[in-house]
């Protein structure tokens with residue numbers, strides 16, 4: 077029998093980012109958070125009490141709960157696919173934090189498993205569903221910058237060891253700036269240009285050990301296992317090229333820099349780690365005005381504003397309506413395929429083809445409203 081009313085959600089992984097998800101999901105009437113689970117049941121309990129969630133327990137408690145329809149997987153990247161696969165095996169749809177996995181095979185296997193079970197997989201980031209990126213995509217589709225030709229993206233800062241209480245996983249295989257923050261920028265690029273055809277990259281590591289700066293374990297020294305600066309270039313199947321910097325090695329913080337150049341203008345797109353921001357366009361100056369400050373037109377932002385958790389809502393609604401989630405497993409897999417290809421390119425020092433393909437991701441409907449009950 078098809079259920080009605082809010083979709084029951086269970087969390088696996090109740091660390092740092094679970095706070096943000098719990099705050100935001102509480103605002104969506106189509107979602108009801110039923111239970112929180114973690115390897116560390118005390119952490120799940122503390123988080124549940126903090127947010128007024130009535131039940132907590134182990135991973136198995138979440139998976140066995142009859143009212144949980146969607147599992148929100150907020151574990152560390154190394155176990156994303158394993159936990160997501162368990163959720164599918166338990167008959168649950170799954171939303172997973174990025175990346176979908178840390179290797180192609182387990183990511184692909186997960187999608188096959190879900191497909192065979194008739195269950196949905198959605199993958200972060202959902203920031204691209206926010207009004208910032210959606211407004212930019214609509215403007216580009218209208219031809220506001222002509223034919224898109226190229227893009228540049230930059231995210232650089234000192235690294236998450238400065239704020240995360242348990243940052244080791246962010247410097248381990250499956251993370252580093254490429255796999256940890258690369259998904260935001262690459263998902264944005266794929267939303268703008270479509271499937272990636274090939275990539276090349278170079279990478280480096282500023283130092284082999286880092287020190288935790290925040291929380292109870294501040295002062296602890298740990299090994300850095302991945303490149304902490306990556307420069308990557310990509311070519312897209314339908315045309316267009318991009319260049320990107322992903323760095324945990326820069327004293328100068330520069331975040332959220334996404335610039336798309338078309339035949340008629342250059343567009344600044346909001347930080348893909350956030351849901352909104354400013355969309356601005358500048359056009360080529362007359363020869364006499366070259367060297368002067370660029371003149372910017374601002375594109376008015378349209379669409380409903382919500383934060384992290386929007387993708388869970390979209391997936392939860394899709395699980396009832398039969399729609400395909402916009403932040404889909406296929407998109408998450410194509411981004412993973414691209415991340416792995418960049419990693420291979422920088423190790424092998426050659427151009428690496430990206431084999432997977434995805435259809436152009438549909439836009440969020442104009443009248444999408446996360447804050448009304450629809451189910």
Ligand SMILES: NC(=O)c1ccc[n+]([C@@H]2O[C@H](COP(=O)([O-])OP(=O)(O)OC[C@H]3O[C@@H](n4cnc5c(N)ncnc54)[C@H](O)[C@@H]3O)[C@@H](O)[C@H]2O)c1
Nearest residue numbers: 089090091092093094114115116150151152153155173174
């Ligand atoms: N922290 C952020 O600002 C942030 C932002 C966006 C996305 N993310 C992503 O969210 C995910 C979680 O990040 P976090 O910062 O909350 O990490 P965290 O280390 O604070 O929390 C991870 C939690 O997962 C649990 N866990 C680990 N392995 C498990 C397993 N096998 N079974 C059950 N529980 C397990 C841990 O006990 C811990 O409570 C990561 O993929 C990260 O990339 C984090």
